[in-house]
Amino acid sequence: MIENQIGKRFAEALSDSITDDDRVEEARDNLRQFCNAMEQDSQLGRFFLHPSIPEENKAALVMEFCEKISALEEVRNLMRMLVERQKMCFVKNVSAYFDEVVAxxxxxxxxxxxxxxxxxxxxxxKLKTMLDRVLGKSALLETRVDESLLGGLKLSVGSLVADASIKNALALLKQSIEKEEVLSEFASG
Structure with a gap:
């Protein structure tokens, strides 16, 4: 899709413009802050997408926000460019792809x-240490609680999922019992 191509292109350009790895992480944080602000304030998103609001007003607001969060110059340039090219609607895509590029x-x-x-x-x-070793990479853990799991853990890395939860174990046990019942009915019938 076009938004993915646009997000990827801008994310890679931002990464290429920053040579220092510490600054690349700071840029990632800057983009996340901007996306979080847009998610928390729906009017902000509508402001940037509204065609009758002059580009200068949008650029001024972007620069004011960048100033407020002490955004890197490279991030300021990117945000200015997104406004000028009327691509602010893709800022979430840029941020998501930039996360991947930085990782x-x-x-x-x-x-x-x-x-x-x-x-x-x-x-x-302990979990991070184990995952660092298994993955051969530095694991960035994002934790959340889901009481419906009953116990255990569910880990997701990209498209890979390891489900060691009690909920999953019970579901597998149920499947196994149902399969046995079907097989025994078939064998006796």
Whole structure:
């Protein structure tokens, strides 16, 4: 889709414009802050997409926000360019692709960790150490709680999912029992 191509192109250009790895992480944070602000304030998104609002007003607001968060110059230039080219509607795509570009560049893997209860800092630290070793990358853990899991963990890295939750174990057990019942009915019938 076109929004993916646009997001990817701008994200790669931003990454290429920043040589220092620490600054690339700061740029990632800057983009996330901007996206978070747009998600929290729906009027902000409508402001940037409204065709009758002059480009100068949009650019001024972007620069004011960049100033407020002390955004890197490269991020300011990107945001200015998105306004000038009327591409602000793609800022989320740019941010998402930039996350991927930065993760590749810094040899990181984003891991979603879902648990039935909040994990202790010690548990998170041990899990990160294990995942760093297994993945051969620095694991960036994003944790959340889903009480319906009952216990255990569910890990997602990209399209790979490892579900070691009690909920999943019970579902597999149920499938197995149902399969056995069907087979026994078939054999006796």
């Amino acid at each position: 590749r560049r810094l040899n990181q893997a984003r891991v979603q960790v879902v648990s039935a209860q909040p994990l202790s800092e010690d548990h998170i630290k």
